[in-house]
Amino acid sequence: MERLLKVQAYQPGGHAAWRLLPLLLCLLPTVALAKNEIAFRVTGVPTDLSAKLQRAMPALSYNGKEARLHELVLSANLRLRDALQAYGFYHAKWDTKTISGPNGDATVQYHIDLGAPIRLRSKDIRIEGQIDENPVLRKTIAPFPLADGDILDQVLYSTWKDQTLSFLESKGYVNAYYPRHEILIDRKQNWAEIYLWLNSGKRYRVGSIHIVGADRYPRWFIDRYLTIKPGDWYSPRALSLTQSNLHDANRFQNIQVTGDTTNLHGDSIPVTIKLASLPEQHLKVGVGYSTDIGLNGILYYDDYNMFRRAQHLHVAVQVAQKSRNIGGTYTWPVGAALGSEYIASTSFQNETYQIWSANELRAAIGRRWALADNARKNVNASIQAMFNLEQANYTVSGISDSSFYLFPSITYSVQNYRNILRPVSGFYVRATAEGASKVWGSTSNFLRLRVRGGWDEMLNRNWGVGGRASLGALWLHGNIRFLPPDLRFFAGGQNSLPGYAFQSQGPTNAEGAVVGGRLLAVAGVHVDRFISHDWAIDAFYDIGNAFDSFSTFHALQDVGLGARWYSPVGPIKLDLAHPLVAPRAPAVRLVLSVGFDF
Template structure:
């Protein structure tokens, strides 16, 4: 009796113990249409379910034709011909749908109207992107409709809406008519901006506001303001609220609620590169001194070739996100294979943002340096005015597909003005990154040029001479291992620099890519010997959580001598 009940239960359970093996094939359509049909098909979505029964499978097959018709309508195809077939071989099922999409529905009329205050505003588009004669594409229609509404709202018409939006399709003639009526309503403008906080001067914070009272209301402008206040590091939380409930006439007041950040930030960092070896960094930043946005930072760094302590005091100017005055002081002890010594520096920098992404910095520094380079020992004091232009442009992606960095620098000193020698120096560098084809391949190029006019190289301290070799110049050589040499074959640096590099890399998988590169160049001087050095090699790139990491193995050659070196670098590509 018990065995009979057990057998009866098994017969009543509608479960296929072995599951069904189902394949779905769609024929006759181009890839975009086919992909959309597969998304709509329930049989495609459920084919891998272990609970799928033959009865359920046949039900899904029967409803597939209706789903296919719905999947094609957004692309303008309303009368497709469909041949459906479901074949079975034991537990295997093959569902095949042969489809002729039929004639495409064409647009024969577009009635697009704009009413309200924005009907006279040239910044509000009066033209609908879909035209008479176009194939009716629902996704293009929806995108164009939403884009027009969003752009109108961004111009300050916050109450803009469609009074009518419909598509009339005549399947008999395969034609469609579009009827759209956009009402912009009244254009709203910025009213009073109110900062709710008690740690910063209100007049200083007002410098961050990128608009004036009476300007057309813009949500994008508010987002930019929020981003700039967040990036300032003065505040832990920035909340920007447009007070639509307090509109007076056409003016919308804005409340900005600010929660102060901690004044002091402390950091300890460990780093490594083959130029510097292990590196320890201690960093202290006072984010907020007084109520006018002043800030200060002190950093202590220890590594084998250079150790330093530096501090800087920053005073924001009229455009606090773009312009500033910086006072700095530092002390360095350097001990590389080519030069040793100590350097003390005081500097003043005025930095402003220019058009097209350029930044110009005017500087004045006073340095005292004691040094040994090869068998040369010396002391120098220099009062150095300088001007620097820098432009960095990137697509912002973690693995940059299009980016460029340009830097031009001019400086000099005169022995008639608080300096032990006279010189004039020009320096220029550039780096370009561009993707090839679909972006899997990239070409990276780099160029550095420098020239110094000085009567005697030996009167220049090492910090004002050019050297080459290392992770970011000619790979295959150690840090500052290249340059003009004296009679004892010690590298002493030069008055000129010319270094170039070409690299091609290929995305491999995930966050990994591989690279091949060639570097060439050296530092030069007319009074000393130096030959052009070459470095070739291959490398691996990893997009780590803390930035790109480069692993390079390079073979360097100069004066018929070959060198091998591993380079490891952590840091931004630009």
């Protein structure tokens, strides 16, 4: 009898590529991952197992070097063997066939005979310790996924083992451990026995929280970043989230959030948070480029701790080819939730675009309420209520006017991305309602609604898909000429219809000049082909326009190809977009954007 102690199990990830719709595939031409690629294909096994094995052997580049090609094939053989054993097939054999492709590419095809699998003969699963005093919590632990007689799937075994330990640690059992965790295998008789004993240990709560350093900031302000409080069940994950929140505040450095497990007080673990303050005043100068506004220079000044009350003054000066503006925003935190604050802002903008130009003086004051829990790291949700003033002088398609508006607005926004610097999986929604009345001294009465959103999804490690939409409706008493351009609806630009110039499309007047509309409907889809973790090639299609009524809606369309670099400061996108309806010079527009636009 041969007995083996397994101490490591193979853990694949991802999803099957068949989920990508054939229609979307038509949008993107075939793109080689790299020069001289070698791919690996598995046949002769059930579909679900084939997908699992395939993920263990991704396509690789060997750059035309025969020695490297031979090395990659040997490595793939080892990975295939390990993956088969991880799923319970220790007697598998295979025939190998190498198929040459164009441009020096090659495919290694494995036709596999699985042989007799290893089946689970018995299992000894124990969960002991202080958790027995909490039967309700004990019942929430997921049942062990393998039954006697099942094929030995070490991936399921390892996943359950790790997730269960992590679950107990998140509930205060920080000393939980496995006194015995082994799989005994008899390859000759094709059976296995699992021994998995889990001891929860004692359950602990968060004790006193001691903050050291950053003395210039008020304690109540620092408390807003904490995802723990005395009396909570102690969780290493909660401590990690607190440290991450403090890091994202842009106010602190050398952040350490630690629990002193050597200095216990009964069932409590004291926590110490060590901080050092960053300089409170920042001055930043930058140069950028946006297709919508052209080359631009930016000057930022920030004071993050006005009056030593953690109030934030932000001043921005931007000079661009098509837009010049200067503005300031003052925020002061209120309440316990991160992101809840009072806001006051003012700005002056001078803008000159293809269809319109304007000088706008704006001011606003209001309040933002954070809706997301501080512990939900990837979620940002809020409601913002503002009272706005706008004085504008503008010219639209050769017609000059001026206006004055006082109006309230309310905005709901939610953004849920796993990583905002690499927004490839998640969604966002932003909805705003605003309106003005002559009773308040405004030029005319209006009610305006605007909703925009988008979603992205990774289908597997190589393919992603997403979409976006922007909808708007405007009820106006009187002629649209009495509204400044920023309150009308136009289409075109990098976040609308990139095949057309920024805010150049919409309803026209009797002379055929674009004047903006009362309704907006724009949507788009895109497919991403990742050529590495941080680089992707993108194909997209957009449709929509601004209009005054559904009977006059004229849908514009564009298509394009682009490149995506998910840089350390956020996504950088370079697109080539071609209008399909009413094309104007240039036939292909170059669109560049930097950062995630929420």
